[in-house]
Amino acid sequence: MYKPSKKEAQDMLQQMMEIRQFEDKIMDLLSKNIAEGGSHLYAGMEAIAVGVISSLNHDDYITSTHRGHGHAIAKDGDLNALMAEILGKKTGVCKGKGGSLHLADLNKGNLGANGIVGGGLGIATGAALALKMQKSSRIVVCFFGDGALNNGITHECMNMASLWKLPVIFLCENNLYAMSVCINRACSVKDLRKRADAYDMPSEIVDGMDVIAVKEAAIRWIDYVRKGNGPCFVVCNAYRYYGHSRSDPRVYRTKEEEKSYRDRDPIINFAQRCIKEGWLTEKEVREIEATVAKAIEEATDFAIKSPLPEPEELYTDLYV
C-alpha cells in the first residue's frame, strides 16, 4: 500500500486544489463573458491527473484531451500562462493561438490537449515509438475519455503499440459520459478491460475519485512500462462535475447521480485522509487552500491584464 511522504501529500493536495479552483474560476469567467468560447472543465476528475502525473518523472511525456486543463496543471504547468492561454492572450503558453482546447507545453513534456476526440492517441504512440528507438527509459501517458474508446484511431494505436511493445500507458478517464451519451449506450463491452484483451495488453480498472488508489496503480504501471514490457491500459473511473461544456443543461443524468459523486469528492476525501493519517495537519490543509486561492487570483489577474497578441501574429508560426 502506497503511503505518501508529507511533501508528497502536500504536493498532491495542492495540485488537486489548484485544478479545482482554476476550473471554478474559468466557469466564473465564462459566465461573465470574460472568457469566450468553450472550455471543458476537469472538476471532479482531479485525482486522475494528479495521481498519475505526480508518479511520472518530469521528463516523461503526456498527451492530453479536450478536457485538458487538469493535465496541463499537473504536468508542471504555469498557472499564469495557462489562464492567459485560455483567454487567448499573448502571454499564454501557446501565445494565445491555441486556447483551452490546445494547451501544450512541450518543454514540460505536455504534448498537448486536443480538439479532436482521440487526437492524442497517434501522437502518444509516435512519441513512444521515438523513445523506444532512442532506447530511452522515458515513457508516455496517453490520456483520453471513455468516448474516445469508440473511434478508429484508438484501436489502430492500441494494436500498433502492443505489436511493437511501445512504452505508453493508455489511460482512459471514464466519467460515464461522452457529452450526453452514457458509456453503456456507446460501448459494446461492459467490462472495458476486454478492449485491452483484444490487443493483448494488461489492464486494470481504478477508482479515479481516490488519488491514493490512482497513485498506487500509476506507480505500478509506470514501472511495468518503463521496464520495456510494452503498453498497458488503465481505466480510471470518475465523474465530471460541470456539464460537458458551458451550455450543457445535463438532462441526460440525474441530480442524485451527480450528488453521489460529489459526496465522494476526491479533494475533500483526500484532505480528510491526510489529517486522519497524520500526513498533514488541519492547519496545513487550510494553508494550502489559501495559498492556492491566492495563486489562482494572481493568475486570473495576470491573464485579464495581459494584452492580446499583435495582429502580425496571425501569420507567424505556420512554417519554420
Next chain:
Amino acid sequence: MREITYRQALNEALDEEMARDEKVFLMGEDIAIYGGAYGVTSGLLNKYGEERVRDTPISEAAIVGAGLGSALLGYRPVVEIMYIDFIGLCMDQLNNQVAKIRYMFGGKCTVPLTIRTEGGAGRTLGAHHSQSLEAWLMHIPGIKVVMPATPADAKGLLKSSIRDNNPVVFIEHKMLYNTKGFVPENEYLVPIGVADIKRTGNDVTVLTYSRMLLFSLKAAEILEKDGISVEVVDLRTLLPLDKTTIKNSVMKTNRVVIVEEDTKTAGAGAEIGMTVVEECFDYLDAPVKRVAGADVPMPKAPNLESLAIPSVETIVQGIMEVMK
C-alpha cells in the same frame, strides 16, 4: 409569413421530412437526448423515437459508412457530423465509398444520403472547431455541397437534400443558428444547384455563400451611400455551381468579387473565380477579386480570429478595388 431562426427552420425541415417519409432517419453524436450540439434536432427523439433518431458512439467513419450502407438498402438517412472539422475522420468513407459507389457500380444503385455538418469561425473555439472546409468537398465528383445562409433557404434546401437521390453534404454555419428570417408557413422546396440574387445591383457582382452573405449585404449597403450599386449573389450550392445565374449577373455588372470565409489558397473561391473566367471572360472589365480567409489555422485569440476571416470592412475594400 413568420420569422423563425435558422436553427428552427432546419428543425422543421427534418421534422416535415420524417413525417412525410418513414425511410428518413437521423443518426449522429448527441443528436437524440441532447438534441444536437447546436440544438437542430431538438424534440425529434420524443416525436419519432430512438429507432429513427439515433445517438451514435464517437465514430465518424462508421456514421458515414453506415449511412451509406443503409441508403443502399432503401433508407434515406440524415447523418450528422458535429463539426466539419471532424470530416477528416470520415473522409475515406465519403470520398471513396459514398461519392463513387454509384459510378463504380455502373449506375446500378442510388445513395440518398444527407450528411449535415456545420462549420465556420466566430466563437473563438480555435483551430479544431472553426474551419471552413467546403473546398475539400467541392473536389469530390459524385456528391453535392449545399451551404445555406438564410432560414428560408436552410429549410427549403435541407428538404431538397433529403429528397435528393444523390449524396449531399449540407454545411450549416455556427454563427447563423440564432439568426432570424421570414420562412413560409406552407410546404416549399428550394432547388439544389440554383443561386439566388439577394440584392440586385448594376456596378459589381459579389459571389458569396453562407455567413459571408450577411457580411456582403452589409458591405453593399455601405457602398450604396457612395453610389456603388452592388449585386449580391448567394450561391447557396457550391457543387454543382449555378453557372447561369453567375454568368447573367457578370454580363450585367462586368465586375466580380468573391467573398468566402475559407482559406484562400485552393479555396472555394478559386473554383468560383475560374468559372467566371471560363464562362464570361469577355464581359469582365476588371480582374476577378477574392476576399477570403487568411491561409492559416484558426487562431484562438479573438482579435486574430476576426482578422483571419473577411470583415465588412475588408469586403468594402475589395469591392472598391475592382471599382477603380
